[in-house]
Amino acid sequence: MSKTAILVDGGFYRKRASHLWGKHSPEETADGLVHYCYRHLKERHATHDLYRIFYYDCPPISKKMYHPLLGKTIDLGQHEQFKWMNDFLSELKQRRKVALRLGVLDDSNSVYTLKYDAIKKLCSGSLSRDDLKESDFVPTITQKGVDMKIGIDIASLAYKKQVEQIVLIAGDSDFVPAAKLARREGVDIVLDSLDQPVKENLFEHIDGKRSCGNPYTIKSRKDMNAYKL
Template identity: 80%
Template sequence: MSKTAILVDGGFYRKRAAFLWGEHSPEDTADGLIRYCYKHLTEHHTKHDLYRIFYYDCPPISKKMYHPLLGKTVDLGQKPQFKWMNDFLSELKQKRKVALRLGVLDDASSVYTLNYDTVKKLCSGSMTRADLTEANFIPTIVQKGVDMKIGIDIASLAYKKQVDQIVLIAGDSDFVPAAKLARREGIDVVLDPLEQSIKENLFEHIDGKRSCGNPYKGQSSENMAAYKA
């Protein structure tokens, strides 16, 4: 049986999962992620053995940031998202065969910015400054070290011949150099963009593209026993 490693770009997964399947509690989100990854182990009539799930993300920051609309600083450590993210990472730490690869958030350059839909509406004239609310702003915080950790793990898995297949759940092309290296070492590289379209030229750097559908449908508490063992 071929051995598969599943690498998850956490920031990408969390945003796409919320968009596709709605918001969930930290525990349900962690369970949904594990169920989703296990779906990749059945491919047509082929069964794969899980080597490990590598999850890449950053812990939240508790920085106080100036909000341009409110005209005051906002303590991110007191926001519900701060507790949610900490609880979510704590849940993942308890999952079997899950390795957390945590980077850091660059709090030195973090600022509040308008979200994309708001910018479009302002530019089109369908919204004015008087219509802006706190919900139109998002904290823009850059991740540091995550892409490098993904690349290093792909190279390590390939050179050490630890797996036969790598499934990468990600949405951009930053992985291309590492994916090319893995393919040269004979690894089957599958990209899962979570039902998002990808650039046509990316297909020459992967061996396949596959998304696995809603992990919250048709699941029972009995089914989760295997993932928590």
């Protein structure tokens, strides 16, 4: 039975999962993520043994940021998302076979920016400055170290021959160089973009692409407790 490592780009997964399956509590989200990953171990022609689930993300920041529309400072540490994210990471730590790889958020260059849809409407004239709402703005905070950690882990797993297969849950082509290296070392690279279209140049550097469906079905919920410590 071949060993499989599953690498999850956390920022991508959280955003995409919320879009596909709705919002859930930190505990439910952690359960859903792990259960979703375990589905990758069973294919039509083979069953794989899990080496580990590597989850890459950043802890939330508690910075106070100036909101240009409201004209006041917003304390992100008091925001509901701050508590949710901390609780979610804490829940993942309690799941079997899950390793957290945490980067940092660049709080020195974080600002509130207009959402893309609001910018389009402003430029087309269908939205005026007086029509702007607080929800039209979003904190823009850059991750640091996450992509590098993913690339290093892919290379390490391949060079040390620790796994025969790597499943990468991500949505972009930033990891093509690492994927190419792993394939040259004989590792089977499977991409899961959660049914999101990917760039054509990525297909030539992977061995397969698959997604595993909604992990929050009634039948799935019965199996989730098996993954807790």
